[in-house]
Amino acid sequence: MTSNSRFDQMFPLGEKNxxxxxxxxxxxxxxxxxxxxxxxxxxxxxxGCRNNWHIHHGADGAGDQILLVTAGSGWYQAEGEEPISLEPGTAIRVPAGTKHWHGAKADAWFSHVAFITPGDGVCNEWLEPVTNEEYDQLPTTAQQA
Known part of the structure; x- marks a missing residue:
């Protein structure tokens, strides 16, 4: 496990994004x-950190995003669906064209390995932020979904 003053996990924390x-x-x-x-x-x-709503695009099977949760506790939500609690060992496939977001729970660090299936037309479309009102309705780590 990689350890730093912020968070223990199996991969490096990396630089500020x-x-x-x-x-x-x-x-x-x-x-x-x-x-x-x-x-x-x-x-x-x-x-409490999360990314904006976004869509990964791709053609002919390209553009799916894969999230492999490695540490901490977080959320994934596709538009129109219930949020999914993410814990180490959770794997999520986000089909290309799906509007979604993911990020940490309010009181926990969170880490995932992410990649996009390669191919034609792969690009990312960033959209509006997840509002505080939407986010604050989610349970915290202590009261998991």
């Missing part, structure tokens, strides 16, 4: 794990 800060509420961290045709990154979220 400043390049994408405009698409997050709160502080996230990014640690690229592999490069090449299928870049894989460890993304960590401070308590």
């Amino acid at each position: 400043d390049a994408y800060a405009q698409y997050f509420s709160g502080q996230s961290y990014l640690a690229p794990l592999t490069a090449g045709s299928v870049p894989v990154s460890n993304v960590s979220f401070e308590p």
Whole structure:
């Protein structure tokens, strides 16, 4: 396990995710794990941090996002669906074209490994933030869904 003063997890915390800060509420961290045709990154979220609603696009089976939860406690929600509590060992496949968000619970750090299935037309569309009103309705770690 990698240990730092913030959070114990199996992969590096990485640097502050400043390049994408405009698409997050709160502080996230990014640690690229592999490069090449299928870049894989460890993304960590401070308590309460979450990304904006967004959609991954792709054609002919490309553009699915895979999230493999490695540490902490978080949320995933697809538009129109109930939020899913994320704990280490949870794997989520987000089909291309699905509007969704993911991030930490209000009182817990959270980390997942993320990658996108490669192929034609792969791109990301960032949308509106998850409002505090939406987020504050979710249970905290102490009262899990």
